[in-house]
Amino acid sequence: MDIAVLGAGSLGSVIGGRLAQSGHAVTLINRNPTYVEAVNRDGLILDEARRRDVIRVPARLTSEGLGPVELVIVLVKSFHTEESIRAARGLLGPQTTVMSLQNGLGQEDILARVIGAEHVVAGKTYVGGVMTASGVVSAGTTDKETIIGELSGTVTTRVCAIANAFETAGLACSTTDNIRGAMWDKLLVNVATGALAGITRLNYGNLYDIPELAQTAIEAVAEAMDVAALLGVRLKTTDPRQAWEKAAEGLAFTFKASILQSLENGSRTEIDFINGAVARAGRELGFPTPVNDTLVACIKGLERALDPKLEGQAA
Missing domain, CATH: 3.40.50.720 (NAD(P)-binding Rossmann-like Domain)
Structure with a gap:
């Protein structure tokens, strides 16, 4: 091919x-x-x-x-x-x-x-x-x-x-x-780890060693699953913890999420297409997604800090 x-x-x-x-x-x-x-x-x-x-x-x-x-x-x-x-x-x-x-x-x-x-x-x-x-x-x-x-x-x-x-x-x-369901199942994995890794600057080994981070990840995934259900998406994921656990399967202690890699390279992240997609769908449905909203806001702040041209300017 x-x-x-x-x-x-x-x-x-x-x-x-x-x-x-x-x-x-x-x-x-x-x-x-x-x-x-x-x-x-x-x-x-x-x-x-x-x-x-x-x-x-x-x-x-x-x-x-x-x-x-x-x-x-x-x-x-x-x-x-x-x-x-x-x-x-x-x-x-x-x-x-x-x-x-x-x-x-x-x-x-x-x-x-x-x-x-x-x-x-x-x-x-x-x-x-x-x-x-x-x-x-x-x-x-x-x-x-x-x-x-x-x-x-x-x-x-x-x-x-x-x-x-x-x-x-x-x-x-x-x-x-059911590619739509598969897309949302994968989104749940990215929702679980991407923003948290970017905010904390932790690789997977360290990220998964902090119980409070696991709980936050699970809450973010639960919100996304609720949004998917409202949209009529058929998921294979039945428990938010599954997405958190699947994200790290088979990966080295030193593995870094793509959002963290982007921030370390001084570049914009894909947060709008990950946690941001959940938050956006939630707003359209009138369903609150406070955990994902907060994660998006934190990554947006980090992105602004990487761009000296924008620091100190009004949004």
Whole structure:
């Protein structure tokens, strides 16, 4: 399969790297020139379970000059979704499938509006990755499933083909006729840990060692589950603690949530698409979400502190 990974950061590198390693024609697209230079020079390096793989896969700053591919995997930061897919239109042909594996909710709606819903499938992944140096990623794929499906709820040949490509690459993958439920189940995992990790600046090992943080996480997830129920979403998650526990399964003590990684890199987070999505839906439903509201507010404050141009200015 001819695949382009749009936004090949830590997670995109893990997924794109494993797909390339299994024989698929993968191109990694990352706007960081240091990353692109390192991957093209030294190969993509994936460290996992005391094993190091050096994978030869082309990396590019943009998709300019590339023709249509069979599959575009979108992993840019959620707030860059629209501009990124518009800039990558050269990758799209009549038969191209575009699949978001981004954190949070709402990206599929953006993609469908820009390129047409017929090109878009949805996916959620529990695979993890942390970039330890340019082109070097600590990967977490063991027992980490990816779930994909059509927005219409049907199971089609194209989602089956994508799932098969992932499976043959050693990435556990399944299809579903309830992708909306799968998206919310994954959202619950991100709701549990992302904001709290960002606020406390703790890796997973330390985050999970504080009972008060566990209780806050569980309360945030419970709010999200209530909102999902009001929306008629069918969840597999039956207890808020399940999301808290699932978030850390199979990950190293030193693993860091994506929101924390963004803050440490001095960049904007995806909070609006995670806890913010819960708070936004709650407001639309007239259902209070005070825990998620507070977590969003704290992350917004940290983002402001990272931008000296905004400090001291009125909102």
